Amino acid sequence: xxxxxxxxxxxxxxxxxxxxxxxxxxxxxxxxxxxxxxxxxxxxxxxxxxxxxxxxxxxxxxxxxxxxxxxxxxxxxxxxxxxxxxxxxxxxxxxxxxxxxxxxxxxxxxxxxxxxxxxxxxxxxxxxxxxxxxxxxxxxxxxxxxxxxxxxxxxxxxxxxxxxxxxxxxxxxxxxxxxxxxxxxxxxxxxxxxxxxxxxxxxxxxxxxxxxxxxxxxxxxxxxxxxxxxxxxxxxxx
Numbered sequence: 001x002x003x004x005x006x007x008x009x010x011x012x013x014x015x016x017x018x019x020x021x022x023x024x025x026x027x028x029x030x031x032x033x034x035x036x037x038x039x040x041x042x043x044x045x046x047x048x049x050x051x052x053x054x055x056x057x058x059x060x061x062x063x064x065x066x067x068x069x070x071x072x073x074x075x076x077x078x079x080x081x082x083x084x085x086x087x088x089x090x091x092x093x094x095x096x097x098x099x100x101x102x103x104x105x106x107x108x109x110x111x112x113x114x115x116x117x118x119x120x121x122x123x124x125x126x127x128x129x130x131x132x133x134x135x136x137x138x139x140x141x142x143x144x145x146x147x148x149x150x151x152x153x154x155x156x157x158x159x160x161x162x163x164x165x166x167x168x169x170x171x172x173x174x175x176x177x178x179x180x181x182x183x184x185x186x187x188x189x190x191x192x193x194x195x196x197x198x199x200x201x202x203x204x205x206x207x208x209x210x211x212x213x214x215x216x217x218x219x220x221x222x223x224x225x226x227x228x229x230x231x232x233x234x235x236x237x238x
Contacts, residue, residue, distance in 0.1 A: 004068075006036040006045070007187070010098060010206040013091040019083045027069030028056070028078055034087040035061035036094070037068045042101055042120040042205045044071075045094050051085040094206065096122040099214045100236060102155055102207045103145075105191060106214075107234055109199050110144045111135065116229055120205070123236045124220065131230040134222045142219045145234075152212030153192040158200075159185045171201055 005015055017030035028049065035058065038044035044060035049070070059073040072078070079085050101120050107127055108115055117128035135141060165171060165186045189207055191199040208214060220233030 005032050005034045006206055007204075010094075011209075013089045013094070015087050017085055017087055019079050019081050019085060021066055021081060022078055023064055023066070023069045025069070025071075026075065026078065027062070027064070027071050028058075029064070029067050029069055030085070030087070033061070033068045033070075034089060035068065035070055036097075036206055037061040037063045039063060040203065040205050041104075041118040042097055045089055045097075046073075047087065047089040049079060049085045049087060051079050051083050054079065093122060095208075096236065098206045098208045100125045100234070101203075101205045102191070102211065103149075103214050103217055103234055103236070105189065105199050105201065105203070105207075106145055106148045106211065106217075107232065108201070109148065109191075110141050111232065124233055126220075126231050126233045128225060128229055128231045130228055132228050134224070134230055135232075138219050138222075142217070145217045145219070148191075148198060149211050149214045149217060151196075152210050153196065153198065154210055155207050156190050156193070158188045158190055160188060161185050165202065 005012060012034060015032065015034045017032045019028055020031050021029040035045040035047065038060060044062055046060060047058050049056045049058060056076060057073040058070045060071050062069050062071060097120050104118060104125055104127055111129055114130040115127050116130050119126055162184060186202050187204055188200055189203040190197060191211065216237035218235040218237055220235050223231040225231045
């Protein structure tokens with residue numbers, strides 16, 4: 001299985017690796033993967049692999065039985081198994097996803113309702129809430145969001161066991177995507193520390209180190225997606 005460098009250091013944009021396998025669909029599997037694989041509403045990373053004067057453009061990364069497969073942007077010869085390559089992320093795209101993903105956690109703080117779905121984008125993202133009526137205090141919600149950004153709260157990770165998560169079901173905000181279980185432990189993302197903590201929930205995505213890094217946020221439109229469901233869009237100002 002590929003080692004998840006994207007979790008060990010989400011700010012790392014370049015890393016060496018060795019090709020350990022190819023998939024039947026034409027993907028490349030590395031021993032140490034820098035690319036975040038599509039999952040949890042966050043798109044897979046894009047970028048490139050370089051080796052011995054060759055280059056492969058990576059369109060996205062996906063999970064597979066053997067680990068994480070890097071999907072080429074176009075059909076071309078793959079680096080042979082055993083080849084040493086250098087991974088290069090499309091860092092600007094990854095960083096926007098990190099900012100937006102952390103921002104969505106903040107959105108779940110200012111709208112403290114169960115989440116039924118979500119999607120991370122580069123400049124526009126959304127969460128679906130179990131919410132029968134659209135919020136009427138949009139300006140207040142937006143102000144609270146940006147206040148959490150301006151507080152420059154630290155964002156950190158913790159790990160708990162599957163049993164500890166089962167004993168604390170209130171940690172799970174998302175109804176549509178269950179936290180990954182089965183490996184014996186679950187990753188938590190914490191925003192704030194001690195009495196200043198504002199959020200703690202299971203998440204396998206990449207995040208910024210502090211909320212101040214997100215930048216200005218703007219609430220977008222709210223769509224009705226069912227009798228009990230409202231879709232709330234969130235935009236990065238820059």
